Every structure is written in C-alpha cells, then in structure tokens.
Amino acid sequence: MARRAIICGGSIGGLFCAAFLRQAGWQTIVLERSRNELSGRGAGIVTHDLLVNLIAKTGASISDLGVQVQDRIAFDLEGDRVATLPLPQIVTSWDRVHSLLRALVPAGDYLLDKAVARYIDDRADGVTLVCEDGSQHHGDLLIGADGFRSALRGQMLPDVQPQYSGYVVWRCLAHEADLPDDLRDQVFDSFGFFLPQGTQILGYPIAGPLNDLRFGHRRYNFVWYAPVDGAELADMLTDATGYQHSITIPPPLVRDDVLERMQQFARSHLAKPFLDILARSERPFFTPIYDHLSPVFARGQVALAGDAACVARPHVGMGVTKAASDAEALARHLSNTAIPLALQSYNKERQTASALAFDTGRRLGSYIFAAPAFGQNLDGRNNPNLARIMAETAVVPAVSD
Numbered sequence: 430m431a432r433r434a435i436i437c438g439g440s441i442g443g444l445f446c447a448a449f450l451r452q453a454g455w456q457t458i459v460l461e462r463s464r465n466e467l468s469g470r471g472a473g474i475v476t477h478d479l480l481v482n483l484i485a486k487t488g489a490s491i492s493d494l495g496v497q498v499q500d501r502i503a504f505d506l507e508g509d510r511v512a513t514l515p516l517p518q519i520v521t522s523w524d525r526v527h528s529l530l531r532a533l534v535p536a537g538d539y540l541l542d543k544a545v546a547r548y549i550d551d552r553a554d555g556v557t558l559v560c561e562d563g564s565q566h567h568g569d570l571l572i573g574a575d576g577f578r579s580a581l582r583g584q585m586l587p588d589v590q591p592q593y594s595g596y597v598v599w600r601c602l603a604h605e606a607d608l609p610d611d612l613r614d615q616v617f618d619s620f621g622f623f624l625p626q627g628t629q630i631l632g633y634p635i636a637g638p639l640n641d642l643r644f645g646h647r648r649y650n651f652v653w654y655a656p657v658d659g660a661e662l663a664d665m666l667t668d669a670t671g672y673q674h675s676i677t678i679p680p681p682l683v684r685d686d687v688l689e690r691m692q693q694f695a696r697s698h699l700a701k702p703f704l705d706i707l708a709r710s711e712r713p714f715f716t717p718i719y720d721h722l723s724p725v726f727a728r729g730q731v732a733l734a735g736d737a738a739c740v741a742r743p744h745v746g747m748g749v750t751k752a753a754s755d756a757e758a759l760a761r762h763l764s765n766t767a768i769p770l771a772l773q774s775y776n777k778e779r780q781t782a783s784a785l786a787f788d789t790g791r792r793l794g795s796y797i798f799a800a801p802a803f804g805q806n807l808d809g810r811n812n813p814n815l816a817r818i819m820a821e822t823a824v825v826p827a828v829s830d
C-alpha cells in the first residue's frame with residue numbers, strides 16, 4: 430500500500446513536497462490554514478537554473494515562466510547608470526509558481542481552512558496531526574511546510590525563533606502601461622539597483638496580472654530595504670485602531686501616516702527611476718525582515734521544509750529554490766530507504782545547504798550598514814560593496830573557501 434504523507438501548509442514549499450512525493454509513489458494530503466486560495470500580491474521571484482530545473486522535474490510546464498532580463502545595472506541618485514553586469518535571468522512571480530504547482534494536486538488532496546494545531550508522534554505506526562477544528566489526520570510521515578512561524582517547528586524546536594534583522598522591506602509594484610516610455614526603456618530590460626549607504630534597492634520586471642508577458646502589460650516590482658529600529662517598528666506595526674500587530678501587519682492596515690513618512694524620505698533619498706515608479710505604484714506595503722535556521726530539519730517522523738526549516742534573508746533570492754530543493758531531497762531520500770534513515774540523510778543534506786544560504790543572506794544584508802569607501806555615499810556612486818551586491822544578490826550561493 431502507498432505510504433501517506435500529511436503536508437502542513439499549502440504554499441510553494443508544501444506544493445513542491447506534494448509534487449515530488451506523489452512522483453515517488455506516496456499518497457499526499459495538503460492542509461492549508463487559509464480559507465481562500467493563496468495569492469502572492471504580485472511578489473516577484475528571481476529564478477535560477479536550479480529552480481527552473483526543479484519546476485520542470487515536477488512535470489509542470491516551464492514555458493512562459495516569466496520575464497527575461499539580460500543584465501544588472503546600478504543607478505545613481507539622478508538615474509545615471511554607474512555599473513553594468515551581464516547576467517541573464519528569468520524573473521517570475523510568486524503567483525505563477527504557485528499556480529503551476531497547485532494544478533498538479535488533485536482537488537480532494539488539498540484542503541483549505543485547515544489550521545494545524547499540533548501533532549502526536551509517539552506511535553510506532555505513524556504520526557497523527559490534530560487541526561484546530563478538532564479533525565485528525567494520520568500518516569506515515571508529517572511535513573511542516575507551514576512557513577517561518579511554523580506551528581510544527583514550534584512544537585519540535587520551541588527555542589528556534591525568527592530574528593529581526595533591523596530593517597524592513599518596502600515593496601512597490603507599478604503597471605508598465607502607467608509608466609512613461611522613457612522610464613520604461615530605462616528600467617524594463619534589466620535588473621536594477623540603487624546602492625547608497627544605509628539602504629539597498631533592487632527592482633525588476635515581472636508579468637502582468639494572469640501571467641501576462643506581453644509588452645505593455647507587464648509590471649515593475651522593486652524592493653527597498655530600509656533600517657527601522659525596534660521602537661519605530663512597533664509604531665509601524667500599529668494599525669489605525671491602535672492595535673499593535675506582532676511580527677508583521679496585513680498590507681491594507683498599514684497607516685496612511687506611515688506610508689506618508691516613507692514617501693517623504695523617498696523624495697530626498699531614492700534614485701530618480703525608482704522615485705518615478707513609486708509615484709505610479711499600487712499602494713506600497715512593508716514586511717519586516719526576519720531570518721532563522723533550525724539546527725535540525727527532522728525529528729521522529731516529522732520533517733520541516735521551506736521557510737519552516739530556514740528563512741534566509743531575501744537578498745539571496747533563495748526562498749523558493751530552497752523550498753523546492755528541500756522537497757526534492759526529501760522525496761529522493763525517502764525513495765531510497767526507510768523513513769528514519771531517509772530523514773537523517775535529508776537533515777544532513779538540507780540543513781547544511783540552508784546554512785550556506787542563511788549566512789549569505791546575512792552577509793548581503795550587512796552591506797546595508799557598511800560604511801562608504803570614502804566620504805559619503807548618498808548618491809549610490811561610492812559603495813565599496815557595489816560589485817559584490819550586484820553579482821551575488823539572487824544568485825545561488827556557491828561553496829567557497
């Protein structure tokens with residue numbers, strides 16, 4: 430009889446696990462807390478060959494995956510180009526990857542409105558998952574793909590807590606049709622950077638709604654890392670009713686005066702192309718940047734995958750690739766050997782690889798706070814780490830000496 434895996438979390442990590450385990454002959458059931466089908470609010474995802482190959486390996490189509498950029502460019506404050514690095518990449522969107530994987534899971538095997546509360550892993554014949562609605566699900570293996578605030582990790586490794594980085598990321602998204610021709614020509618074919626002291630900004634084109642890749646129908650997405658101390662963050666996480674959200678705040682609840690403060694700062698500190706895009710952006714929203722690395726990725730008959738196991742800061746552009754690699758490795762080890770040994774091998778392979786992404790994310794993030802080479806670097810022309818940031822952001826980190 431087919432072995433059965435229960436997957437907690439129906440986002441990209443959970444769906445990759447379902448796809449690869451089904452290929453390996455497992456029965457899978459995905460339990461997702463959200464009441465509605467998930468959507469990524471247009472968030473862009475930079476792809477690597479590794480990710481494209483893993484998507485193809487699930488059986489999903491990789492045609493029309495996203496927008497091709499040819500190179501990376503850095504602007505100064507006025508919008509003049511100060512550096513160019515040839516580096517072709519396809520930039521896709523969270524929604525595109527999610528919908529490709531979602532289509533691989535039969536309807537009855539993906540349950541919405543199932544918030545997982547805890548698990549019982551003391552039975553020789555499997556593991557039982559208990560949902561907040563009281564329902565129970567039994568399987569041979571449980572996978573926690575329930576994101577960076579994972580309930581399953583909370584039970585398995587209560588001491589592992591996300592660490593605040595000291596900065597947030599503002600995300601802006603503008604429709605190509607809303608940009609003047611000269612601005613579109615300036616930004617649309619490249620991955621763009623602005624790297625003054627005290628901040629990092631990078632932007633790139635992504636598909637329009639419903640994966641529309643046609644000229645004139647695409648969107649431009651930029652992310653702006655901005656230092657925010659603990660007191661200011663607490664204020665930014667407080668909504669108009671005075672309620673202070675923990676960790677993050679739903680975008681529609683970000684107060685107007687918080688947005689206005691950001692816009693004011695942008696007017697004097699943002700490179701002109703990004704400022705012009707901000708002026709035409711949908712309502713921007715921010716996410717505080719956290720990271721964490723679990724010391725083990727499996728215990729008993731429970732495995733952690735994706736952001737539940739490790740979040741590397743997004744500079745490294747590895748979240749989706751990491752989740753896909755976790756899922757592929759898990760299914761591969763489970764195909765070769767019995768569950769306890771397979772989970773040991775999975776832990777060894779993926780904890781080590783994730784630690785590398787985690788360290789690289791921290792290093793790239795630390796450049797936000799690095800002093801300029803000489804004088805000031807408010808115009809983005811004098812960043813001692815410019816070449817490194819341009820070359821290493823959103824690139825799979827390679828093991829080095």
Ligand SMILES: Cc1cc2nc3c(=O)[nH]c(=O)nc-3n(C[C@H](O)[C@H](O)[C@H](O)COP(=O)(O)OP(=O)(O)OC[C@H]3O[C@@H](n4cnc5c(N)ncnc54)[C@H](O)[C@@H]3O)c2cc1C
Pocket residue numbers: 437438439440441442443460461462463467473474475523543544545546574575576577578579580598600652716734735736737743746747748749750751752823
């Ligand atoms: C600004 C920013 C930029 C990024 N850029 C990139 C990029 O360029 N490239 C890239 O690869 N990655 C990027 N990422 C990271 C990427 O989005 C994530 O790493 C990736 O989506 C992880 O997927 P996941 O399925 O592990 O976790 P999540 O997407 O967090 O999914 C967890 C799921 O579990 C569900 N869940 C939670 N708790 C429960 C529960 N108790 N019961 C049931 N379900 C539950 C949640 O509803 C959610 O659907 C970026 C992230 C940020 C913040």
